[in-house]
Amino acid sequence: MKILVTGGAGFIGSHVVDMLIEYDYDVIIVDNFCTGKKVIVHPQVRLIKMDINSPHMEEVFGREQPDVVIHMAAQVNVTKSMLHPEADAEQNILGTIRLLGYCHKYHVQKLIFSSSCAVYGETKDCSITETFPIQPLSFYGLSKYASERYIHLYCTLYQIPFTILRYANVYGPRQTSLGEGGVIATFFGKVLSGESPIIYGTGEQTRDYVYVKDIAKANVLAITEGTNEIVNIGSNRKTSVNELLKMMMSLTSIDSAVIRKPSRVGDIQHSRLDNTKAATILSWYPSYELLDGLWETFNYYKEI
Numbered sequence: 001m002k003i004l005v006t007g008g009a010g011f012i013g014s015h016v017v018d019m020l021i022e023y024d025y026d027v028i029i030v031d032n033f034c035t036g037k038k039v040i041v042h043p044q045v046r047l048i049k050m051d052i053n054s055p056h057m058e059e060v061f062g063r064e065q066p067d068v069v070i071h072m073a074a075q076v077n078v079t080k081s082m083l084h085p086e087a088d089a090e091q092n093i094l095g096t097i098r099l100l101g102y103c104h105k106y107h108v109q110k111l112i113f114s115s116s117c118a119v120y121g122e123t124k125d126c127s128i129t130e131t132f133p134i135q136p137l138s139f140y141g142l143s144k145y146a147s148e149r150y151i152h153l154y155c156t157l158y159q160i161p162f163t164i165l166r167y168a169n170v171y172g173p174r175q176t177s178l179g180e181g182g183v184i185a186t187f188f189g190k191v192l193s194g195e196s197p198i199i200y201g202t203g204e205q206t207r208d209y210v211y212v213k214d215i216a217k218a219n220v221l222a223i224t225e226g227t228n229e230i231v232n233i234g235s236n237r238k239t240s241v242n243e244l245l246k247m248m249m250s251l252t253s254i255d256s257a258v259i260r261k262p263s264r265v266g267d268i269q270h271s272r273l274d275n276t277k278a279a280t281i282l283s284w285y286p287s288y289e290l291l292d293g294l295w296e297t298f299n300y301y302k303e304i
């Protein structure tokens with residue numbers, strides 16, 4: 001089975017690609033390298049350097065005839081989306097619509113879409129199910145939700161099967177500080193280079209951290225399961241930024257002073273995803289405890 005991964009040279013995409021290769025899929029990547037890197041891509045994979053909005057994308061679909069598309073390419077920076085909502089929409093909404101057009105024309109059997117907990121916006125300190133109200137607080141969250149709706153309608157009108165995966169805050173090796181959930185990458189970067197980590201707001205805001213290899217597994221499972229479903233992929237555990245920093249300092253045995261700054265626009269207070277549906281329909285469970293994932297991540301940053 002041939003799988004086209006958009007954004008496969010990125011943080012999460014490169015782990016998804018590694019796992020697809022492990023499972024013997026035939027994989028092609030399309031990536032424009034705006035944040036992705038060639039060095040993290042599995043050497044066995046064909047890499048096409050192209051923007052998903054390029055008119056040449058149609059040739060890629062025509063020539064390669066992928067069976068499944070895993071669509072991960074996106075503008076992933078929440079702050080940038082607040083400064084340039086139109087650029088965010090161009091990449092995330094129009095990019096997705098263009099891909100849907102090619103999926104329709106070239107009879108793709110399934111589209112797997114990387115969505116985000118950012119679609120839910122502010123919630124109480126509780127576990128969020130997929131039926132929670134959608135109220136994004138950032139243009140990034142809104143562009144992910146708009147893409148979800150286009151995927152739904154394309155499925156209704158043209159029968160393109162899909163699975164939408166709404167990730168919690170993803171972390172792990174190869175992450176940079178630029179992306180959506182980059183707090184762990186940023187903290188490790190600062191602490192290892194002897195700088196002070198920055199906490200925005202009180203630090204009591206909580207997040208649901210999920211390890212990148214668990215995200216890769218969810219994508220692989222979605223190739224055959226969870227058709228036409230929206231599924232949360234998170235640990236359903238909450239950790240405050242203050243707690244997280246304490247864990248990371250104890251792992252690294254470095255005790256740095258913290259710089260505190262005001263909260264940023266678009267930041268949410270609490271986010272924790274219920275993962276019952278993922279367990280039921282994808283047989284997906286997070287296999288990494290936060291401390292184990294942090295340990296693997298720390299060892300990665302120490303060595304690069």
Ligand SMILES: NC(=O)c1ccc[n+]([C@@H]2O[C@H](COP(=O)([O-])OP(=O)(O)OC[C@H]3O[C@@H](n4cnc5c(N)ncnc54)[C@H](O)[C@@H]3O)[C@@H](O)[C@H]2O)c1
Pocket residue numbers: 006007008009010011012013030031032033034035036037050051052053071072073074075076091095114115116117166167168169170171179180181182
């Ligand atoms: N990191 C998280 O915590 C998180 C959480 C929820 C959802 N997501 C989603 O997961 C996906 C992957 O995110 P990531 O954290 O790995 O980010 P990333 O920036 O590391 O990866 C994105 C990849 O897409 C490529 N890309 C971006 N725009 C492109 C375009 N127009 N054409 C071709 N390639 C393009 C980049 O070069 C990069 O390789 C994104 O869709 C993101 O919205 C991430």
